[in-house]
Amino acid sequence: MQRRSLLSAGAAALALPLAAYTERSAQAATPLKELRLDYATYSPSSLVLRRFGWLEESFKKEGTDVKWVFSAGSNRALEYLNAGSIDIGSSAGLAALLSKANGNPIRTPYVFSRPEWTALVVRKDSPIQSVKELKGKKVAATKGTDPYLFLLRSLQVAGLKRNDVEIVALQHADGRTALEQGRVDAWAGLDPLMAASELDAGSRLIYRNVAFNTYGFLNVREEFLAQRAAETRRVLAGYERARQWILANTTEAAKILSEEAKVSLQVALLQLKLRTDLSNPQPSQEHIAALQGAAPLLLSEGLVRPGTALNKVVTDLVDTQFARSVTGAPAAASPA
Numbered sequence: 001m002q003r004r005s006l007l008s009a010g011a012a013a014l015a016l017p018l019a020a021y022t023e024r025s026a027q028a029a030t031p032l033k034e035l036r037l038d039y040a041t042y043s044p045s046s047l048v049l050r051r052f053g054w055l056e057e058s059f060k061k062e063g064t065d066v067k068w069v070f071s072a073g074s075n076r077a078l079e080y081l082n083a084g085s086i087d088i089g090s091s092a093g094l095a096a097l098l099s100k101a102n103g104n105p106i107r108t109p110y111v112f113s114r115p116e117w118t119a120l121v122v123r124k125d126s127p128i129q130s131v132k133e134l135k136g137k138k139v140a141a142t143k144g145t146d147p148y149l150f151l152l153r154s155l156q157v158a159g160l161k162r163n164d165v166e167i168v169a170l171q172h173a174d175g176r177t178a179l180e181q182g183r184v185d186a187w188a189g190l191d192p193l194m195a196a197s198e199l200d201a202g203s204r205l206i207y208r209n210v211a212f213n214t215y216g217f218l219n220v221r222e223e224f225l226a227q228r229a230a231e232t233r234r235v236l237a238g239y240e241r242a243r244q245w246i247l248a249n250t251t252e253a254a255k256i257l258s259e260e261a262k263v264s265l266q267v268a269l270l271q272l273k274l275r276t277d278l279s280n281p282q283p284s285q286e287h288i289a290a291l292q293g294a295a296p297l298l299l300s301e302g303l304v305r306p307g308t309a310l311n312k313v314v315t316d317l318v319d320t321q322f323a324r325s326v327t328g329a330p331a332a333a334s335p336a
Helices: 002-009 044-052 054-059 074-083 093-101 146-157 172-180 193-201 222-227 229-248 250-261 265-274 285-294 296-300 310-317
Strands: 034-039 065-070 088-092 106-115 120-122 138-141 166-169 186-188 204-207 216-221
Touching (some): 034 054, 034 074, 044 054, 044 250, 074 093, 074 106, 093 106, 093 216, 106 229, 120 146, 138 172, 146 296, 193 204, 250 265, 296 310
Parallel strands (some): 138 166, 138 186
Antiparallel strands (some): 106 216
16 A cells, blocks of 8 residues: 555656655655745746745745745856755756756756747947857856857857857856947847847847757756655646746736846847747656757866766756646656
8 A cells, every 4th residue: 555655646756766755754744934946037937926926825824935036047046056045946958967967966847948048149330240250259158057058069060169269257147248348259148138138239149059048947956856845846836827827928928027137028028929938848858858969068168077977967857757747748658
C-alpha cells in the first residue's frame, strides 16, 4: 500500500527520486511562513501575477507572506537563488545552465516564455552593419545572462573570439544608456529595454538569431522543491493563470508591462506580440536539446570547469515531469 501511495502521489515528479518530492515531511507539514520569488520585466507573467495578487490570495489561508524581489537580469535572479534569498526565480535557459554547472542548486520545472529578447544593437548613426565589424570595438553586456552568451555565440558565427572585442560589463539598463550616450559601440540588448532603444532612440539591430535566444526558465531551489512540492505546484498554477490571462488579454498585459518597465505601450506591445511566445510552458526534450546544443560554448569559452559533463547538467536542470499536472501536458514516456 505504501508503494502504491507513493507512486500515485509522485507520478508527476519522476525527474527526481520520489522520496525527494514527498510532502509528508515534518517541515512540509508546517505552513510556509514566507514565499520568496522574483519578478522581472523580461518575464511578463511574473508582472501579471504580482499585479493581481493571485499568489497572495492562494496562500492567504495558511498565513504565508509572499515576498517579491525585483531581478534586473538573469544574473541577479540566479545570484539570489544561489544565496538562498529567494526560492523561485526567472532566468534565461543558458544562463541557468551556466549557473547550475558552476554549483547553483536549482531545477527548472516550468518555462515562462519562448522569447526573442536579445540581439546585438548599435546606435542609429553607427557605421557598423555586421558582427564582423565589431572587432576592436566596445560592446556592453551583462555577464551571466542570455545577452552575454548571445554575444559570444554571435562572435563565433562571425569568426571572432571573445578577445576580439572589449566587453564592457554593465547591467542591462546601464548598457542601453552607454550605447545611446556613445560610450560603447554596441550592446547585447534585452527587451523591453532593447525595444525601447529601437523605438525611442532609433537604435538598430545588426544581428538577430532567434535560435540563440534561450527559453525563459522558472528556476526553483532544489531544497525548496523537495521540501515544498505542493507550494511549488501552486506557484506554477499561478504562472499558468497569468500565462493564460496574457494570451487572452495581450493589450492589457502590455499596459502592465509598460507601467512596470516604464516604457511606452508601443514598446511593450512589440515585446509581447512580436517577440514573446507563451504557447509551451512545459519543459520537454525540446528544451533539453536546445541547451545541449548550446552547451559547448560554455566549455570553449572557459565559463565552466574543463571536463564538466554538461549534457548531464542539462538533464539534472530541466525537470520534464514535475509541472505536467499543472500545465495539462500529457505524461512523457519514462526513459528506458
